[in-house]
Every structure is written in structure tokens, then in C-alpha cells.
Amino acid sequence: MTRFFVTKEELQPNFLLLTGENLAHARVLRLKNGEQVLLCDGEGTECLCTVSDVSANGISLVVMERRDSGTEAKISVSVYVAFSKGDKLEHVIQKATELGAYEIAAFPSARCVSRPDAKSLQKKLERWQKIAAAAAEQSGRGRIPAVRVCESYGQAVSQAAKADKAILFYENEQATTLKMTLEAGEFATVSLLTGPEGGLEPGEVEQARAAGLAVCTLGRRILRCETAPLCALSAVMYAAGEF
Amino acid sequence: MTRFFVTKEELQPNFLLLTGENLAHARVLRLKNGEQVLLCDGEGTECLCTVSDVSANGISLVVMERRDSGTEAKISVSVYVAFSKGDKLEHVIQKATELGAYEIAAFPSARCVSRPDAKSLQKKLERWQKIAAAAAEQSGRGRIPAVRVCESYGQAVSQAAKADKAILFYENEQATTLKMTLEAGEFATVSLLTGPEGGLEPGEVEQARAAGLAVCTLGRRILRCETAPLCALSAVMYAAGEF
Numbered sequence: 045m046t047r048f049f050v051t052k053e054e055l056q057p058n059f060l061l062l063t064g065e066n067l068a069h070a071r072v073l074r075l076k077n078g079e080q081v082l083l084c085d086g087e088g089t090e091c092l093c094t095v096s097d098v099s100a101n102g103i104s105l106v107v108m109e110r111r112d113s114g115t116e117a118k119i120s121v122s123v124y125v126a127f128s129k130g131d132k133l134e135h136v137i138q139k140a141t142e143l144g145a146y147e148i149a150a151f152p153s154a155r156c157v158s159r160p161d162a163k164s165l166q167k168k169l170e171r172w173q174k175i176a177a178a179a180a181e182q183s184g185r186g187r188i189p190a191v192r193v194c195e196s197y198g199q200a201v202s203q204a205a206k207a208d209k210a211i212l213f214y215e216n217e218q219a220t221t222l223k224m225t226l227e228a229g230e231f232a233t234v235s236l237l238t239g240p241e242g243g244l245e246p247g248e249v250e251q252a253r254a255a256g257l258a259v260c261t262l263g264r265r266i267l268r269c270e271t272a273p274l275c276a277l278s279a280v281m282y283a284a285g286e287f
Numbered sequence: 288m289t290r291f292f293v294t295k296e297e298l299q300p301n302f303l304l305l306t307g308e309n310l311a312h313a314r315v316l317r318l319k320n321g322e323q324v325l326l327c328d329g330e331g332t333e334c335l336c337t338v339s340d341v342s343a344n345g346i347s348l349v350v351m352e353r354r355d356s357g358t359e360a361k362i363s364v365s366v367y368v369a370f371s372k373g374d375k376l377e378h379v380i381q382k383a384t385e386l387g388a389y390e391i392a393a394f395p396s397a398r399c400v401s402r403p404d405a406k407s408l409q410k411k412l413e414r415w416q417k418i419a420a421a422a423a424e425q426s427g428r429g430r431i432p433a434v435r436v437c438e439s440y441g442q443a444v445s446q447a448a449k450a451d452k453a454i455l456f457y458e459n460e461q462a463t464t465l466k467m468t469l470e471a472g473e474f475a476t477v478s479l480l481t482g483p484e485g486g487l488e489p490g491e492v493e494q495a496r497a498a499g500l501a502v503c504t505l506g507r508r509i510l511r512c513e514t515a516p517l518c519a520l521s522a523v524m525y526a527a528g529e530f
Contacts (some may be wrong), residue, residue: 115507144506144515183508221530263387263530264358266428271385278518279525287464287506287522 046073047082047090047181051186051220055085060093060105062146073255077199080103086180086188091159097151113186120146120233121283122207123273124200126240127151127158134269137172137191141179144286146233147190148176149224151200155242165193201255204235210257211236213272214249225258234280238272289316290333290424291432298328303336303348311346313346324348329423329431331356334418348396356429363389363476363528365450366516367443369395369483370401370512380415380434381429384422386520387529390433391419394443398485441492447478453500455480456515457492460504465519468501469526477523481515 048066062070075081075095083105085088090113094104098160123145125136137148150172154161160168172191180188194200204210208231210220237257239248253259262272281287291309298399303326305313318324318338324350327333333356336348366388368379380391393415395402403411415434423431437443447453451474454465480500482491505515524530 056316064529074493088333117506139514142508143518144508183506183510211523221528223525223528223530259529263524265385265387265428267426271382272516273519275386275524278521279516282466282522284523285464285466287466287504 045080046070046075047084047184049084049177051084052087052248053087055083055091056107057110058107059096059105060091062103067103069273075103080108081169084113084188086177088116088186090186092101101189109171111187116186117144117146117281117284119231119280121277121280122146122204122233123277124204124235124237125150125273126153126238126244126269127160128240128269129158129267133177134172135270135271137175138179139274140277141176141185142183142279143274144206145189145277146183146187147192148172149192149194149200149203151194151197153197153240153248153280156240156247157242158240167195171234190223198251200218201252201257202235203236204252204256205236205257207231207233209233210235210237212244212249212252212257212259213262213276214239214259215243215261215266216246217259220258220260220263222260222279223283225260226280232285236273236276236280237268238276241269288325288425289313289318289321290327290328292327292420292424293333294379295328295330298326298332298334299350300353301350302339303334303350305346306350306389307340309399315424318346322353327356327429329420329429331359331429331460334430358427359367359429360389360524360527360529361385362474362523364520365389365447365476365478366391366520367437367447367478367480368393368488369396369512370399370403371479371512377415377418378513379419379516381422383520384432385426386429386517387428387524388432389430390435391415392435392437392443392446393416394437394440396440396483396491397488399483400485401427402481412436427516441494443480444500447480447495448453448498448500450474450476450478452476452482453478453494454519455487455492455500456505456519457482457502458486458504458509459489460502463501463503465503465505465522466526468503474527479516479519481519481522482512484512
């Protein structure tokens with residue numbers, strides 16, 4: 045079923061009008077009277093609607109059922125990724141959204157080659173949020189994950205540390221596995237932190253450990269900076285019983 | 288440490304010469320006398336070597352230690368993916384190699400839009416094998432996963448069925464999880480089968496079930512055809528205690 049994201053305010057109780065990009069999209073799809081569509085507020089609530097009128101002026105819908113979206117994960121996973129070169133972050137944002145991430149936060153670290161300035165960051169953030177929205181729609185999610193930027197590595201670490209399970213992945217860690225960390229007690233919120241192309245510096249890893257993050261391995265193979273967060277997120281969703 | 292892949296025959300017991308692409312690569316890296324490098328036969332054996340001579344004629348190495356590569360997964364996972372459009376298969380091959388796949392097999396299915404002919408397939412296979420080799424080198428693997436093509440969906444299914452755990456992922460399956468399937472008994476070999484952009488047809492799913500594959504969900508979100516195999520592979524590696 046086609047899924048449109050609207051604002052919370054637009055999700056009226058009885059009748060709805062498609063506007064802007066949604067209207068244009070609906071025209072491309074040639075929606076007809078009587079067809080059913082889903083309208084989601086991007087925060088976990090959705091309305092099952094029936095198309096009641098298609099005219100040159102617009103497309104109106106009747107709300108049949110208002111309900112919680114059934115496709116959100118039971119746990120909230122925040123994915124903290126270091127700035128990286130090229131379109132790798134875009135890739136991570138798209139895939140992490142599909143895989144059910146609650147939010148995605150990008151942060152600078154010592155070995156980051158990519159260091160966008162404030163202006164380009166603002167543009168990037170808008171683009172990233174659009175990528176997350178498109179991936180949420182395509183994967184049938186009821187929530188669009190927030191994409192945000194941390195000002196410093198320290199800020200990323202202190203925010204990540206608030207989760208029930210706060211985990212940093214480090215290629216030089218061999219003894220502590222993600223499994224050991226996840227199986228030591230219940231959790232509802234998880235933070236996963238991974239480094240840039242050149243990896244995190246030992247001092248950064250110790251800073252995170254001191255802030256309370258568990259330092260874990262992702263296996264004996266070196267994963268690229270765009271592969272590591274998605275591998276970790278997949279494993280956490282599996283461990284949490286999502287599939 | 289820099290890692291070069293050579294043939295099994297080239298991995299001599301005492302002395303070695305770098306040739307071809309490896310020699311060119313070593314010159315770019317400006318290898319010097321006394322430096323240590325790893326030479327792998329791509330089948331799980333590696334030699335720790337010391338550079339003994341760098342000259343215009345070549346680079347020679349002394350073998351210090353011959354050993355099993357320590358970076359291969361303890362389980363063998365075969366990743367069966369349907370032909371897909373664009374460079375999605377290349378993406379899956381690169382990432383599945385990083386994540387430790389034993390082999391990657393591409394197959395045709397009813398809804399595949401991409402149907403390469405024999406000639407273009409031969410070219411693609413060569414390219415795919417190179418991508419796997421590069422990813423194996425970069426991720427520090429001791430083995431280059433084989434990349435191969437199944438002639439038909441039926442062939443893919445009957446080959447996949449031979450594994451201890453043979454699993455097909457289907458978006459309309461809700462009850463059977465990967466976790467239930469993996470936790471029902473020990474396993475050393477796993478096959479993971481995922482469909483093309485348009486999904487597998489119900490008849491194809493039943494064909495696989497009849498051949499003995501377990502039909503599982505990957506969660507309540509719809510994953511893209513290039514995301515599903517990597518999500519499943521990550522989860523299987525996690526479940527097998529790799530990280």
C-alpha cells in the first residue's frame with residue numbers, strides 16, 4: 045500500500061487533503077477513488093485512508109482507521125557515525141533507516157578527512173533528512189529517524205553514553221564481543237559508535253571507555269567505515285528479537 | 288600489515304618473488320628491505336615474509352612463518368542473491384566479502400529485471416571476482432570468496448539446500464524468525480537466499496520450502512534487495528559468535 049508522510053498537524057481525524065510533494069506523487073501514481081493509502085506522521089502514528097475525490101484541485105481522503113504503526117522496532121538504536129568521505133554517510137543513513145535505526149548522528153573525530161563547515165553542513169543535513177524520509181517510506185516505517193550532527197567527538201560520546209547499552213566498535217579490541225555486552229542485562233535503548241576511514245585514535249577510544257561506553261570487536265575482519273555501523277545495527281536488531 | 292594475494296603455487300616454502308600486479312602495488316607502497324608483509328594464497332594459508340631485496344628487477348621476500356590465516360569465520364556462509372539492476376550485486380559482493388561470506392552465488396528468478404546473457408555474464412564474473420579479491424585484501428581475509436552464477440532458480444535452491452541451515456528470506460513471512468531457525472540445533476554451514484527488486488514469487492518460495500529451505504522474516508520493515516543479504520549475513524555471524 046502506498047505510504048505518504050505528512051506532518052502531525054496534517055493528520056486530521058476524519059478528512060485529509062494531499063498537498064505539495066505528496067499530491068504530485070499521488071498524481072504520478074494515478075490514485076483513483078476508493079483506493080486505500082496510508083498516511084503517517086513520521087512519529088509512529090498512521091491513518092488508513094480511502095481516496096474520496098480526485099479532481100484538478102486536489103485529492104481528498106477519508107480516514108478509516110487511526111493506529112500505531114506496526115513496523116517500528118521495539119528497541120531504540122542510535123547510530124553514531126564519524127564524518128566520512130564521498131557519499132558514504134548517505135549510504136549509511138539510507139540503510140540504517142531501512143534497518144530500523146531510531147536516529148543517526150554524525151560526529152567529527154581526530155582522523156576524519158571530511159570536515160564540512162557550518163554552511164555545507166546545513167545543506168547536507170537537509171539532504172540527509174530527505175534520504176531518511178525516502179528510505180522510511182520505501183521500507184514501510186512509521187517513523188522517520190532524525191538525522192543530526194554532534195559538534196564534537198566529546199559531545200557524541202556523552203550523548204551515546206546515555207543509552208542502556210552504549211557501545212563503541214574498535215578494530216584493535218579482540219576480547220569483548222558485542223554478544224557479551226548485549227547479553228549482560230536487558231536493554232531498550234542502544235547507542236552504536238563507529239569511527240572514520242582511518243579509525244578512531246587510541247585516546248578517543250579511552251575517552252569513550254571513561255564515559256561508560258563498552259569497547260567491542262565486530263569480528264576479526266576489518267570493516268569499512270560504512271559497513272561497520274550497518275553490521276552492528278543488523279546484529280543488535282537480531283539480538284533484540286526483531287527477526 | 289600489507290597483504291598480497293598469490294596463487295597456491297607461488298606460496299613457496301622459503302623464498303618468494305613479487306610479480307605482476309603485486310609487484311606494481313609494492314612499488315607504489317615503496318616497500319623497503321626489512322619490512323614485513325603477508326602473502327596469502329586466498330584459501331586460508333598465509334606466510335609472514337620479510338622483504339630481502341628491492342631492485343629494478345623485482346622484490347624478493349624471505350618466508351618467516353607459514354600459518355593458517357586467523358581471520359576467517361568459523362562457519363561457512365554461502366550468500367545466494369538474485370540478479371539485480373545497476374551495481375547492486377557489486378555492492379553486495381564487496382560487503383559480503385568484508386563480512387566474511389564463504390562464497391557468493393548469483394541466480395536468476397522470475398521477477399529479475401536484469402538478465403545478463405552468457406557473454407556479459409562472463410565479463411561480470413571476472414569483475415565480481417576482482418571486487419571480492421580487493422575486498423578480501425582490504426578487510427584482511429585469508430580467503431577470497433568464490434563468486435559464481437547459478438543457471439536457474441531451481442539450481443540455486445538445490446545447492447542452497449545442502450547447508451546445515453538453508454534459509455530463504457521472504458517479506459510476507461511473519462511467524463518464522465531467523466533466530467528460531469538458527470537456535471534449532473548446531474550448524475557449520477549456512478545458505479542465505481534473497482530475492483530481486485520485485486521480490487520472489489509465492490511459487491518460488493514454495494519451491495524452496497519443498498526443497499528443505501526454512502522461510503524466514505528479516506523483520507517488519509521492507510529491506511532493499513542489496514540490504515537484505517548483508518543484514519542476514521551480519522546477524523548469522525553474530526549468532527555464530529564471530530563478534
